[in-house]
Amino acid sequence: MKKNEFHEEFIKGIWRDNPVFVQVLGMCPMLAVTNSAINAIAMGMATFFVLVGSSFLVSTFRHLIPKQVRISCFIIIIATFVTIADYTLLALVPAVHKELGAFIPLIVANCLILGRQEAFASRYPTKLAVMDAMGMASGFLLALLSLGSVREILGDGALFGMKLFGENFEPWVIMILPPGGFLTLGVILLFFNWFRLKKDEFLEDVAAAERGGN
Amino acid sequence: MKALRFLRRNFEHGVHPAHHKQQTADLPIQRVPFGKHYVMPLGQHIGVPAKAIVAAGERVQRGQLIAKPGGFVSTGLHSPVTGTVREVGDYRGVDGRFAPAIAIEADPFATQQVDASAAVDWQSLTLEEFIEAVQIAGIVGMGGAAFPAHVKLSVPDGIRIRHLLINGAECEPYLTTDHRLMVERPEALLEGAEIVRQKLGAEETVIGVEMNKPDAIEIIRNHIRPGDPVRVVPLKVKYPQGAEKMMIKSVFGKEVPAGLLPRDVEVNVNNVGTIVAIADYFLRGMPLIERVVTVAGPGVSYPANLIVPLGTPVRDVVKFCGGLKPGSREIIMGGPMMGRPIASLDVPILKGCSGVLVFTEEQTARRKEYPCISCGRCLEACPYFLNPSRLARLSKSRMFDEMRAYHVFDCVECGCCTFACPSNIPIVQLIRTAKDDLARRKEPDA
Amino acid sequence: MNSLLVAPAIMVGIGLFFGAILAIAQRFLKVDEDPRIEATNNLLPGTNCGACGQPGCLPFAEKLVAGEVDPGQCTVSTDEAIEQIAEYLEVDAGRAEKLVARLRCNGGHLQAHQIAEYQGFEGCRAADIVSGGGKGCAWGCLGLADCEAACTFDAIHMNANGLPQVDTEKCRACPDCVAACPRDLFELVPLNQKLYVQCNIPLAGEAATRLCKVACDACGKCVADAAPGLITMQGNLPVINYASGGEARPEATFRCATRSIVWLEREQFQEQESRKAGTA
Amino acid sequence: MDNLLWIFISALLVNNFVLTYFLGLCPFLGVSGSLETSARLGLATTFVMLVTAVCAWVLNTYVLIHAPYLRLICFIVVIASTVQFIEMLIKKLSPALFRAMGIFLPLITTNCAILGLAIFATNRGYGFWEGIVYALGAGIGFTLALVLLAGLREESELSNIPKLIKGTAMNLIIAGVLSMAFMGFAGLFSSA
Amino acid sequence: MKKTDPDLLLFHAPLLRQGMTTPKAMRDVLYALAPATAASMWFFGLSAALILGACIAGAVMAEWLFASQEARGESLRDASGILTGLLLGLTLPPGLPLWMAFLGGFVGIALGKVIWGGLGHNLFNPALLGRAFLLATFPIAMTTWVPAVSDGGFFQVYAGNLALPFMQAPVDGVTAATPLGMMKFEQEVTPLTNLMFGKISGSLGETSGLLLLLGGVYLWLRRDLDWRIPASILLSVLIFSAILSLVDAVRFPSPLFSVFSGGLLLGAIYMATDPVTSPVTPRGAWIFGIGVGVLVMLIRVFGGLPEGVMYAILLMNAATPLIDRYTQPRVFGRGTDSK
Amino acid sequence: MNAPTDSGASGSMRLVLTLAIAGLVSGIAIIGIYESTLPTITANKARELREAVFKVLPGVSQMQALVYRDGELVAVDRPDKDEPVVYGGYDEHSAFVGYAMPGAGPGFQDTIALLYGYRPDEKNVVGMEILESRETPGLGDKIYKDAVFVSGFSALSVEPEIVAVKKGTKSRPNEIDAITGATISSKAVVRIINETHADWSAQLPEPGSEPRLEATETAGTEADQ
Structure with missing residues (x-):
């Protein structure tokens, strides 16, 4: 039972409550840095680190933080983690950091992170909170990666920098430009909607069949 | 200038x-011979319906007052024929709804003369008396709106x-x-x-x-x-x-x-x-008991201008004009731009009815409706300078409240926009739908 | 410069400075408002993300308290938090009985005939203004689905007979369909009131049945068969008065020749619904 | 002067915050349902951006030269507090103004466009006036994008957009098209 | 009911209609474009036909693929998809690979029309959307211009046309700059007669200014076109460039050059006037036109691109809902306060 | 939720204190990470800069930062913030070769930042590297991806100023072929170099009297570690 619960918290973030595809949160980094798969992963990892770290802290100290200043405290905690992530990336992978540019500090303003603190971490015990954060962050990472891959494959004919289609491929430049970000995410959401619609239809058909059978 | x-x-x-x-x-105006059944709806004008003052079985003379005005915005009603009141009950009117009406059976042997001595010396009347006389006489706007003249x-x-x-x-x-x-x-x-x-x-x-x-x-x-x-x-x-x-x-x-x-x-x-x-x-001395009606349109065998006693069923009028041609589909009371289609031939001719127009399949063949491409032809047509294209779109999306800001109630439903629309969108109908909804929903507040 | 000291010093300084300013500001600039707004706001995530369509959590809370929005519109909150808000705000609004929308007409295509063909915009109200849309009965359901379009909960669907089928599970008894119907056929009725009159024709006898096979001809048998005082005839239609004390029982419907008074188990047009399910 | 013009045009059109930097997307997608709300939010954002530019400049000049590593945390805390303070002030002083603009202030605080403005302005080493102009351009650009999207969305409410697409997917695609149209401004005044 | 009565029809008045219908209006635009289309084939040979064909095929394919079953035949019959394809094709360079042209038509309809709910609901001009997509996606191919066919005759096909799908076009030997490009980057002015009669390089449909004007006059006579829009676009371009050439006649183009070069005529007469995506109110049409004109000149003269008609129209498309909203006509019997 | 009732002085104090403590802890954490990553980051930056300088100034193996102070160009250890700086490049014998000059300005999309090598004795630009740009992929980005264009800067006279001409029409030493289809970006690069050069030309000393390499400040030693 207990195990299931953890499991559940983790899974829901990846699929059922996917922060990007379902809740439509954290769009700024989502679109800005996904012009290549590598950038997407770097951003995803940074977000993962910040989200899990701050969820852990917030959940641990949730009884000590007064209600009125909780948002300020959350922000301070998040900003600290972001700064840490920023400097770490800068030191370890300067090339990637240069690509991501100002968007690493902007993780602070990602509603996903603050939202999880408020909605989950500040109300639930540490273990659950961390599981939830990991699930959400993984879902976010997954979304970033899928968007980044699509954009890189079409926009550069490559994935993780490796050319896929040979030299003569005509890249779809728009994909790595801003409009491509909007359009790709729009189309992906479309597919998501379509999938959910089909699923609902399927479930309804099943239900109707059962009713008919009875 | x-x-x-x-x-x-x-x-x-x-x-x-x-x-x-x-x-x-x-074609000179002709008189329609008297028929058998007459139905006089009590609400033939805009405003409060008249109040019947006769009962079933009562004998009435042509020109006799059979209903009194039900209020200020209401007029009197006179019997179009000499005969017997059959019933005071619900009958289908032009709008398809049932409404109280006085059904009269004409006396086939009556002379159907109006007493000319009932003429009034209008010069001796004060303005108030004059207006009251017009009201009792049952005179309404005959152009189509049927707004009480007084x-x-x-x-x-x-x-x-x-x-x-x-x-x-x-x-x-x-x-x-x-x-x-x-x-x-x-x-x-x-x-x-x-x-x-x-x-x-x-x-x-x-x-x-x-x-x-x-x-x-x-x-x-x-x-x-x-x-x-x-x-x-x-x-x-x-x-x-x-x-x-x-x-x-x-x-x-x-x-x-x-x-x-x-x-x-x-x-x-x-x-x-x-x-x-x-x-x-x-x-x-003749109150409003008959009116001139144009019977025309491609579906009418012998078009005519007729004097028709009020309450005559459309059926009789059409029959007098040689009946309907085969393929007749739609009958309109009034003009083709603003008139109302009727659902049944039993509907009576009313005070505001200036024409009975019959159209055939050719004119009414289902027109394919295309999406509005905002060409602006309706704006160029609307004599009130409204934006019919937007009104129609809002109405289709059931955003009736938003239509107030576009002055939906200034629309007089003249039909210019629909006439001009290349996409065959029933703009007037959509506007009327919205007006209807808005008017009804306003009631609870009032 | 000793950065090891500078950083904490600045942080503490900023923290103290703004903490103090805000604390003072809160004291002196406080504006009185509904305490429920504050409380509701505290239950909200406070992300001010704007995903709900409101400019922030506080305005959302204000709208919540004003009853203009649903707690569920906050996409960031957890389900529990939403429930909590709903509980907090609805303490006094506990509605015991579930109401559903019922249609006062049973005259679909099969029972009530058209006297003329309607052509134009597919909508009840639009058709109604064109000489009543050609339906013989001037009071009955036009079957052009204005209510289906108006229903925000996807609870109304037109059935094969051209009548709106209300899904009692989904129906939230909002008055949308009541307002949408140009013939005022919908009413909100408790789900457990099973005796129901499905006709709206104020005519009696043959005048009514000529228009519709299932019209109430005002014969009065249901009045006689029901508990005394439960049903009265008003304007040629039976009116059921539950407050009269008489028990509503299916017997009242047994002698109705036109089936215009019925005993509802759950859905209103059961036979069509089961047929549809069977064929699906 | 040329430089200031270019900074302004660049932030306003060429590098519109929403359409090319993806900043402030949450309100962009969330609040753009109604035109009036959008316009107000846009104006309020522009105002906060101006305040932020001043704050950022003050912080950069007097505080952060001693501790550059505190940039992010200082920005966010100071901006948040300042905005909250202004909000309270407006609420007290002019309820009308508060209703028109103030209710958007908290939403703006955590809007990444604001933080982004401070960070970009710092990265580019803008001085006081450059920062102000940049904020003005970015704010008006944000308002412009928001109002355009709101107009398009309100209009598309009347269209029979397929159910499948309606909602965020549609808004994103509209934003994509807008972003594509804004590409026409590339290079504007850069050669002047 | 007595069976002798005919089954009466209820159809809301007015029963009378004027003759014009929407598909007829669409076809009128096709007819109006016929001379310019023929000219494009005259100048660019078979390539022109192939590109136009590919665009139309892409557009119609998207229409067909995404339309619901019942709407399928309809959307094809009202000719709007074909029109979109044709218009798009006329804005493309003659040497463009065919697969790109096809893609442009497809995307134009899919993103520009289908997702909005079909004809009449789109807020952006689908043809221009397709072109904007292509320009952003394949910037090189879309800005590589080839000179008109010289002696090879009609059946000469540009090598670029036949590139395999998703592959780059082979580098064509000869390229030529458009008059606008030459003006912008080399300050070289093309003689006006060449602009009018098409002895220039450029996109398929923009080469012959006179034929485009001819089609416009036809549309105006047929009342299929809101004359205010082209009038205000051309006027504002004329005035804007007149002022500029007064300031510096060498750096800035002359007014007539501005009007006849590039896609301005094509855009002003056939794209900006797309009724669906332009304001419906008369005052709105003026504002729209002036906006397009000013933006075109702004982008051409001060921007980074030699041509800005497409972007100008798309941007004003985006502003159309706002323009429409704030330029509602004054209602009869109301003062100027009407919203 | 019971906050409004007990918002006395103690309540406010607690809020302020919580914030202060949070700030304190966070400050310590940040300073920790900053201090621990600082050497690496500094080294990275220095290496990048050095590589760029060496690239734009062929034959250079040592460098130092130079600023213009009190009417002359002097070598500095660390230039002040907002102080314009050039880098002097020296060969292995510590002889002056040329300047590496950073410039920035508006490009097609956004600011372009670049570094170019300049040899005052030849009055020639001898190399150019784009440090930062957001030019259109496939078009504008040729200003650093197109080898032909970049190599065009390996011997380019600045007298009277550099001129970008249509591809294939270069005929004078101060002309460079622009990139077809990316004229604006190419011209932007040229303009940035011209402007930077104009800014500095009065401040650079006569050829031959450049500041000497200050041995203690060789950038080379640090990077070798």
Whole structure:
């Protein structure tokens, strides 16, 4: 039972409550840095680190933080983690950091992170909170990666920098430009909607069949 | 500048439908023989329905008062025939709904004469008595709206009427009732106009006639005695020239402010038929029990201009005109632009019904509706300068409340937009739908 | 410069400075408002993300308290938090009985005939203004689905007979369909009131049945068969008065020749619904 | 002067915050449902951006030269507090103004466009006036994008957009098209 | 009911209609474009036909693929998809690979029309959307211009046309700059007669100014076109460039050059006037046109691109809902306060 | 939720204290990470800069930062913030070779930042490297991806100023072929170099009297570690 619960918290973030595809949160980094798969992963990892770290802290100290200043405290905690992530990336992978540019500090303003603190971490015990954060962050990472891959494959004919289609491929430049970000995410959401619609239809058909059978 | 506009005798926008009047324009008015069944709905006018004062089985004379006005905005009702009241009950009306009506069975042996001695000496009446007489006589606007005439004639204190404008435009295609009245009864028209002008204290009478009726203009001009304050103003042929406010714009160059009435620009507008009816009542003692109806359209075997007793079922009228041609599909009460289609041939002719038009499959073949491409033709057509395209889109999306901001209630449903629409969108219907919804939802607050 | 000291010093300084300013500001600039707004706001995530369409959590809370929005519109909150808000705000609004929309007409295509063909915009109200849309009965359901379009909960679907089928599970008894119907056929009725009159024709006898096979002809048998006082005839239609004390029982419907008074188990047009399910 | 013009045009059109930097997307997608709300939010954002530019400049000049590593945390805390303070002030002083603009202030605080403005302005080493102009351009650009999207969305409410697409997917695609149209401004005044 | 009665029809008045219908209007635009289309084939040979064909095929394919079953035949019959394809094709360079042209038509309809709910609901001009997509996606191919066919005759096909799908076009030997490009980057002015009669390089449909004007006059006579829009676009471009050339006649183009070069005529007469995506109110049409004109000149003269008609129209498309909203006509009998 | 009732002085104090403590802890954490990553980051930056300088100034193996102070160009250890700086490049014998001059300005999309090598003795640009740009992929980005264009800067006279001409029409030493289809971006690069050069030309000393390499400040030693 207990195990299931953890499991559940983790899974829901990846699929059922996917922060990007379902809740439509954290769009700024989502679109800005996904012009290549590598950038997407770097951003995803940074977000993962910040989200899990701050969820852990917030959940641990949730009884000590007064209600009125909780948002300020959350922000301070998040900003600290972001700064840490920023400097770490800068030191370890300067090339990637240069690509991501100002968007690493902007993780602070990602509603996903603050939202999880408020909605989950500040109300639930540490273990659950961390599981939830990991699930959400993984879902976010997954979304970033899928968007980044699509954009890189079409926009550069490559994935993780490796050319896929040979030299003569005509890249779809728009994909790595801003409009491509909007359009790709729009189309992906479309597919998501379509999938959910089909699923609902399927479930309804099943239900109707059962009713008919009875 | 103002003088120039005066010369133009026009209003802005509007449309130019083919007028189709040649079918009946030269046919003299005929009288329909009396039939058997008559149904007189109590609410033939805008406003409160009349109150029946007869009961089933009672014998009534032609011209006898059978219902009293139910309030101020209400008129009297007179029996169109001599006969027996069969029932006071619910009958289907033009709008498809059932409403209280007096059903009368005509006496086949009666002479159906009206007592001419009932004429009233209008000059001896005070203004109040005059207005009450018009109300009892059951006279309403005969152009189609059926607005009680006496209400229009009651001018509040402080407002002065300087011009009596008589509407002889008859801009609706097919219809020729006013045309024929002007040609055949110019004396009655001028007599009636004089009565109303004197009672209102107006300075002059202006008769506005579209230029496609030169014979009518000619005849009326010939009947005007020198020195009479009457003039005939020929108007450009354009729909809806006969709409009250459009005509005022054309004739006087004045725009009646939205929400206000012609009297606010010192004008009183009456239809030719209304004026003739007033003359008939005061000079010949005949209340409003019959009217001239144009029966025309491609589905009618013998088109005609007819005097029809009110309450006559459409069926009898059509039968008199040789019945319906095969393939007849739609029957419209009134003109083709603003008239109402009827659902059943048993619907009676009412006071406001100026025409019975029958259309065949050819005219009514289902028109494919295309999406609105915002071409703007409706805006160019709307004489009220509304944005019909947007109103229709809002109505389709059921965003009725938003339509207020686009002045949906200023729409007079003249049909210009729908006429002009290349996508065949039923714009007027959509606007009426919204008005209907808005009006109904307003009630709980009031 | 000793950065090891500078950083904490600045942080503490900023923290103290703004903490103090805000604390003072809160004291002196406080504006009185509905305490429920504050409380609701505290239950919200406070992310001010704007995903709900409101400009922030506080405005959302204000709208919540004003009853203009649903707690569920906050996409960031957890389900529990939403429930909590709903509980907090609805303490006094506990509605015991579930109401559903019922249609006062049973005259679909099969029972009530058209006297003329309607052509134009597919909508009840639009059709109604064109001489009543050609339906013989001037009071009955036009079957052009204005209610289906108006229903925000997807609870109304037109059935094969051209009548709106209300899904009692989904129906939230909002008055949308009541307002949408140009013939005022919908009413909100408790789900457990099973005796129901399905006709709106104020005519009696043959005049009514000529228009519709299932019209109430005002014969009065149901009045006689029901508990005394439960049903009365008003304007040629039976009116059921539950407050009269008489028990509503199916017997009242047994002698109705036109089936215009019925005993509802759950859905209103059961036979069509089961047929549809069977074929699906 | 040329430089200031270019900074302004660049932030306003060429590098519109929403359409090319994806900043402030949450309100862009969330609040753009109604035109009036959008316009107000846009104006309020522009105002906060101006305040932020001043704050950022003050912080950069007087505080952060001693501790550059505190940039992020200082920005966010100071901006948040300042905005909250202004919000309270407005609420007290002018309820009308508060209703018109103030209710958007908290939403703006955590809007990444604001933080982004501070960070970009710092990265580019903008001085006081450059920062102000940049904020003005970015704010008006944000308002422009928001109002355009709101107009398009309100209009598309009347269209029969397939159910499948309606909602965020549609808004994103509209934003994508807008972003594509804004590409036409590339290079504007850069050669002047 | 007595069976002798005919089955009456209820159809809301007015029963009378004027003759014009929407598909007829669409076809009128096709007819109006016929001379310019023929000219494009005259100048660019078979390539022109191939590109136009590919665009139309892409557009129609998207229409067909995404339309619901019942709407399928309809959307094809109203000719709007074909029109979109044709218009798009006329804005493309003659040497463009065919697969790109096809993609442009497809995307134009899919993103520009289908997702909005079909004809009449789109807020952006689908043809221009397709072109904007292509320009952003394949910037090189879309800005590589080839000179008109010289002696090879009609059946000479540009090598670029036949590139395999998703592959780059082979580098064509000869390229030529458009008059606008030459003006912008080399300050070289092309003689006006060449602009009018098409002896220039450029996109398929923009080469012959006179034929485009001819089609415009036809549309105007047929009342299929809101004359205010092209009038205000051309006027504002004329005035704007007149002022500029007064300032510096060498750096800035002359007014007539501005009007006849590039896609301005094509855009002003056939794209900006797309009724669906332009304001419906008369005052709105003026504002729209002036906006397009000013933006075109702004982008051409001060921007980074030689041509800005497409972007100008798309941007004003985006502003159309706002323009429409704030330029509602004054209602009869109401003062100027009407919203 | 019971906050409004007990918002006395103690309540406020607690809020302020919580914030202060949070700030304190966070400050310590940040300073920790900053201090621990600083050497690496500094080294990275220095290496990048050095590589760029060496690239734009062929034959250079040592460098130092130079700023213009009190009417002359002097070598500095660390230039002040907002102080314009050039880098002097020296060969292995510590002889002056040329300047590496950073410039920035508006490009097609956004600011372009670049570094170019300049040899005052030849009055030639001898190399150019784009440090930062957001030019259009496939077009504008050729200003650093197109080898032909970049190599065009390996011997380019600045007298009277550099001129970008249509591809294939270069005929004078101060002309460079622009990139087809990316004229604006190419011209932007040229303009940035021209402007930077104009800014500095008065401040650079006569050829031959450049500041000497200050041995203690060789950038080379640090990077070798």
